[in-house]
Amino acid sequence: MEYVKIEGQFPKFSHCAVTLGKFDGIHRGHRKLIQTILNRKKEYGELAVVMAFVSDRQTILTSEERRILLEKMGVDILLECPLNDQIKHMKADVFIRQILKGDLQASCVVVGEDFRFGHERKGSPELLEKYGEKYDYETIVIAKEMDGNRKISSTYIREELKKGNMEKIADLLGSPFFTAGVIEHGRGMGHRNFFPTANIIPPKSKLMPPNGVYVTVSHLEDGDYPGITNVGYKPTVGENFLGVETNLFDCDLDLYGQKCRVDFYKYIRPEQKFTSFEALKAQIRRDIESGKNWFQEEKELVKTLSFGKK
Template identity: 45%
Template sequence: MEYIAGRADFQLKRSAVTLGKFDGLHLGHQLLLNKIIEQKKRGLNAVVFTFLYHPGKLLSDREMELIYTEEEKQHILMEYGLDVMISFPFTEETRSMEPKKFIEDILINKLDAKYIVVGSDFCFGRDRRGNVKMLEEYASVYGYELEIIEKKKIENEEISSSCIREQIGKGIMEKVQELLGRPFSVRGEVLHGRKIGRTIGFPTTNLIPDKTKLLPPDGVYISLTAIEGKEYPGITNIGHNPTVGTTPEKRVETFLFDYDNDLYGKFIQVSFLERMRGEETFHSLDELKAQMDKDMDYGREYFQNKGR
């Protein structure tokens, strides 16, 4: 997959395009992705167009909490089979671009869009004055096919990134998985930790998520970790490790049940299946180890019941 980020000097040919923020790449977004993937059979390039926001350009701190970081989004879209991901620079010029100019300059001149699919609430251009009605009006002028997809619902509730953020914030990972169509995950490079887990028989992999990454509440989770294409069950702690000296940054530390190879420097993906308990402060390492033993037993039983 070609990744074009933070620049406007590109020129594509014969594109099937979907546009939006795509934070979460949830089931609603996947309807759009499936549509442009289908267009590859017609010889069109499957293109996702989104924006690359500088933190200072975001409307609120809440928007800095991304369900998936830019790198994670790339990884998911590449696995999905997209041809091109464009993260267009969100500058003052971009913000103030008139909707008609956006259609002409971006969709037609830069993307050569032959097929466009968007959600029914899609808006674009200055003050969000562009909408699906405007895209419909210009379809015959510029010769593109337009398809509009209604928002996907589960139990009469529209799937949205804000709804998913709310469920992540509550630690209800089963509901998050239902809305995303996949378990919520964190992807990153394994770093050297303080190796305290090894002293009590629980060596862990250590990730420090990007500061923009939205995380569930601190605590212990049942998890699956993808390493070089294979998934390994385990348990994961999110937090600051208060028992052994609080870390300044929040960490994601995973104990894998049946894996003991060196992972330092490798990129892994940790998926969260169920929240077991909150992060606790123990009076001693012996107390911590006793609780970890209980967590291990619960985690192994969970996967046995799931047939893994």
Template identity: 40%
Template sequence: MEIIAGTTDIQLGQETAVALGKFDGIHIGHRRLLEEILSRKGRLAACVFTFDPPPAVLFGCSDGRELTTREEKRLLFGRMGVDILVEFPMNAVTAATPPEAFARDILAGQLQARFLAAGTDLSFGARGEGDAALLQRMGPELGFEVKTIDKVRMDGEEVSSTLVRAKVEEGDMESAGHMLGMPYMIAGKVVRGRQVGRTIGFPTVNVLPGADKLLPPNGVYFSQVRCGEKLYHAISNVGYKPTVTDERVMGVESYLYDFTGNLYGERVEVYLQAFRRPERRFQGLEALRAQLQEDIAAGRERCEKSYQNRPCQNNL
């Protein structure tokens, strides 16, 4: 996948099918946009156009924490088969671009768009005055077709990044996963921890999420961890590990059920499937070890019930 970032000077040598949006979370509504452009691959290059940073961050309406970080978006878009990802710089100058100029000069001109997929809530250009209706009016003149995708509803609610965010902040990982079309992901490089887990028989994989990653409440979660092409059942702790350290370093620590080896420096993906229990301080390592044994046994039982006669899902 070609990534174009940090520049407004976009030079493409091919015509494109473009999906427009913020794509925070890449939920099932976003996936419908992506299906539209991916179905046109071969005739047109599949292109995702998004803003970096998101408009809400630029205008002070967000704390900067995202459901899906820049690195995670790149990973997922590439895995889905997107040909070109444009991370268009969002600043005071670009935010003031008139919507008509944006459609004419950037979409039709620089991107050579021949097809556009957008949600009904699309807004762009100065003061957010550009929308899907404007693109549909300008499309015939500029040489592109526009398809507007309606909101997806689940359990009577419109699926949105805001709703997914609320579920993650509540620790309702099952609902968040259903709306995302996959379990909630935290990707990162494996770092060395204090290696206390090894001393009690539970070596773990440690990832330190960036400040731009939205995390669920501190606690223990049933999970899976992807290492390369392999996916392992796991149990993960999100938080500060108060039993083994007083340092306030937020991390995600995972014990992989059936893994032996060394992953230091490797990039992994942790998928949080369901909340198990809150994080808490134990009286000592033996008490922690006993609780971990209970957590892991509960996780194995859950795996057997949920995945009986089914292989591990490696298509996340």
């Protein structure tokens, strides 16, 4: 997949099926948009292009995580377009003429029914359809994906993430919430005093669930590892940064430097400070037991895992 971060001029393409939005999280509604351009790619040979408008706020997916997900889905090109003054103040008809038709030469534009763009958000699906007749591109408008009576949106997912409701988030996203990164060296305290752990430090731009302990699956180069993950500052040992520290069940491999994706399945308990290391170790043992019991109940999930070396 080609990745382009817009820092001035837009690239020149042709014969594209383009979908536009913020794509913060790639939830079930986003997946419908993306699947539509992938279907166009298969049927008409169009380039499948995702244009994601990005801002400085914390996001459910980092740019790198979004790239990983979209490439896996089969997207050809990801354009990340900053919501700077130029884009915010560009009139909707100018955006259509100069960028969609002029630079990208879109043959198909796919948007959600509530998509808005351009100065004062005056651009709409109806405007895209109107100009599609003039500039010879097809507009496909996708209805909002619903969860009961509520529209699925990044706002809805952020609300559930704040609660630590990982099961609901997985349902809204269409896959588990995850964070990805490279396993880093910690203080080594896990190996010396507690239980071996794999440590990732998420960027500050990444929106994380509440500090606490979660049931997770870590995907590494050689396979999938069930475990439990602590998100937070480890108050008992006094860290000063937010980390993602995972105990992989029955695994004592040297994993430093490996790329890792941690999928979150269930919230176990909040992070807490213990009066002693022994009290902390006892709680970790209980957390591990809770995690293993959860996996014993989730037999269908376990069947999908490709277990790595121990």
